[in-house]
Amino acid sequence: MRCLKQLALECNDDVIARVINDDFYVDDLITGHDDKSTLLKTCDQVSKILKSGCLPLRKWLFNSEISNSPFDSKELTLGDNCQTKTLGLGWFSASDELHFSTMFVQDATRNNNITKRTILSIISQIYDPLGLLSPSIIIAKITLQKLWLCKTGWDDPVPQNIILSWKNYINKLPHLQTLRIPRHVIGENTNVNELHIFTDASQDAYGACAYVRSYIDDPLLVRVPIKTCLLCAKSKVAPVTTVSVPRLELNGALLGARLYKQIIKSLRITFDKVCFWSDSTIVLGWLRMSPSLLKTYVQNRVVEINEITNDLPWYHVAGSHNPSDLLTRGIQFDDLQSSDLWWHGPTFLREPNLNWIHEGVPNVNYDELPELKPIKTAMIRTTYSL
Incomplete structure (x- = not known):
């Protein structure tokens, strides 16, 4: 990360410097532009600058068809669920849609062993940095707060009323897998x-x-x-x-x-x-x-x-x-x-x-x-x- 900051500092182009400074999340570059030719030019310049610092970019993926370019998009998986991940979110590049691909582990819940630990475990599996699922996630947060007010231990059985509401909540979790959100x-x-x-x-x-x-x-x-x-x-x-x-x-x-x-x-x-x-x-x-x-x-x-x-x-x-x-x-x-x-x-x-x-x-x-x-x-x- 320090090398990226230094490369941006030494860059003479303010637009490219801002892309390097602001559009990287660890080692992932996420950027875009309304004009395709401008975008490809930006990708080329960023790639050359990073390569000069021995940081070559690879595995390019676009949401539009790119031909006759060194940045040809290559699918990394096969089938109807062909996707990649962007900051933990699933991204269907062809349709330019975001989705949540988390596979929930609910074994403890199916056995009626519902505790504050299992509830927190399921809540933490939902990664939603943009808050797109906030109306549904807030239900789980409120439930967890009620358990804190009850002073329930991490592995103690939870009250019956919370068990009923929680079971109703997790029964609706499969709907999350079919949710498609337009990125643009x-x-x-x-x-x-x-x-x-x-x-x-x-x-x-x-x-x-x-x-x-x-x-x-x-x-x-x-x-x-x-x-x-x-x-x-x-x-x-x-x-x-x-x-x-x-x-x-x-x-x-x-x-x-x-x-x-x-x-x-x-x-x-x-x-x-x-x-x-x-x-x-x-x-x-x-x-x-x-x-x-x-x-x-x-x-x-x-x-x-x-x-x-x-x-x-x-x-x-x-x-x-x-x-x-x-x-x-x-x-x-x-x-x-x-x-x-x-x-x-x-x-x-x-x-x-x-x-x-x-x-x-x-x-x-x-x-x-x-x-x-x-x-x-x-x-x-x-x-x-x-």
Whole structure:
């Protein structure tokens, strides 16, 4: 890794230097470009630079047909399940789809020997760096937290109610094998790309999910479909100590702001519009207030959110149209596979009319919001004597 950093440092081409610096994960190069000829030129230059440092690249794999090139793609396996792995995720290069190929070991579970150790073992087998499975994985995380609250030992039998819910959960795991997720989230030949981040919370969890909305902005074209796709998501189990729902909603908004920061840092595209969405009118009220009027817990988080998002707008979304609601209550793998709300976001994002942004925004009475600092009033009485 140190040699890679040095080769990037010595490279005179800023684009190639960035590819070497940012697109390597240990010894795997994962990069791309919309133009095939530009991509092949990048691969050639990166390959020459790394070869000069005795680090030859090999086993190239592309998601399109490459001919008459030293980077001809060669399949490494045979059959219908021909695939490779990208950072632990399965990748069907021909169809450019991601999938999860984990083969679960459930022998202990089949024998009804369900313990905290076996539950954690199965959860840890699911590798999901982008959070695409978060609505289903959060169910297992919440179950594990309940076992911690019960102070159950690693190999002690778990309560009967958890056994029933856990068996229902693992019975849905085979649906994970048939899940196919398109890797490319931006529409082809589009000229407008938007980022929409939804946040939500419940007593059990809070989270945020990001969607890319892409379309062609051309008044001469009519009925051009608008594409919306899930980009990534992040969820966390609520703290063990009791926290009010408004505070959890605020934590979800903060998670969404941090997710936005990571997306902007990682992607090389500039979004034409960025919008944040929450179904909590209290959180929206807090974000529109001066932080100095809020109590310390809320104040610190509002300040961080404002520092990250700056002047980017926050809008209200109905709970039934909020895809991050799935992150907080959880859904099973079979329902996740067919959830249009999760994979493509609310239907109003696919409407060409942007008036939906200003519709249904509730009025907020700032004086009635919780977590406000008490107003201190000093009264001075002066007595005059004759």
